[in-house]
Amino acid sequence: MTASPAAATTGAGRFAPSPTGDLHVGNLRTAVLAWLFARASGRGFLLRVEDLDPQRSRTEAGQLRDLSAVGLAWDAAPVRQSERTGLYLAAIARLSESGRIYECFCTRSEIADAPRAPHIPPGTYPGTCRNLSAAERSKRRLERPAALRLRSEVDEYTVTDLLHGEFTGPVDDLVLRRNDGALPYNLAVVIDDAAQGIDQVVRGGDLLSSAPRQAYLASLLGLPPVEYAHVPLVLNRSGQRLAKRDGAITLAALARTGLAAIQVRNLILASLNLPAGTLAHALEAFSPALLPRDPWIFAAPA
Ligand code: GLU
Secondary structure (H helix, E strand, O other), rough: OOOOOOOOOOOOOEEOOOOOOOOEHHHHHHHHHHHHHHHHHHOEEEEEEEOHHHHHOOHHHHHHHHHOOOOOOOOOOEHHHHHHHHHHHHHHHHHHHHOOEEEEOOHHHHHHHHOOOHHHHHHHHOOOOOOOOHHHHHHHHHOOOOOEEEEOOOOOOEEEEEEOEEEEEEEOOEEEOOOOOOOHHHHHHHHHHOOOOOOOOOHHHHHHHHHHHHHHHHHHOOOOEEEEEEEEEOOOOOOEEOHHHHHHOEEHHHHHOOOOOOHHHHHHHHOOOOOOHHHHHHHOOOHHHHHHOOEEEEEOOO
16 A cells, blocks of 8 residues: 555555453554554544354444544444444355355364365364265254354465465365354454455464455455455564553543543554654554554553
């Protein structure tokens, strides 16, 4: 991408938090980066609440409040995944019609213990149920409900990332509907990015390895490819991902140590080598090429 504000006149970037807890400085930094990348390329900026798991999705209001508190604004009402099940099921139906779905009866331990060819990476599905006969499927259906898997025709797929360049990662027969009916993030993210007109995905570097399977799924659904930027994570002093035990890492906890949201924003901007002040001010100095590539070590105040 280029940082020229005139580079794109359509399309959008986004921030897509899972509302499973308060945002921490790492999440907020990623959100700020997503906004900067979007605006610097003339794109809109949208929010999506990734609340596919209703049991764990309780913090949407607080997350939106914290995003506003650091000065972020978005161009449309946030979209909630919990309200879009019909879209995801329609995509599964389309894939099913073209013979790209099969039923899988494996338990987790069966998958872990399954023999796998040397070229199949650990953690990927070895294809056990891929070629079951109709008779075998009927028999297995009596034992347990089936999950639905994608019949993938590739072992790997390559995406282009603004910070990582060409990235090739494994693609297996990913689950598109779990056997309890739950719909997975990997499906929803692909459908929603396209449906929201999102063509730039800026998110934490931990999701880089998911990008190839998502991009492959998008290609099968005839959805346009997106531009990726997987940004460095924020780590604690021991080099681990931030977690609650690290103390003051949310805006609420940082406020109790005397740091207001705007000061937290300035810390985030400083970590990106950007000047303190409004996000509009930071945008003037923003250039993807000048971004630090290493994780930011955040030492939470006591
Ligand atoms: N909902 C995911 C998370 O909070 C982010 C997914 C994405 O940006 O694609 O980690």
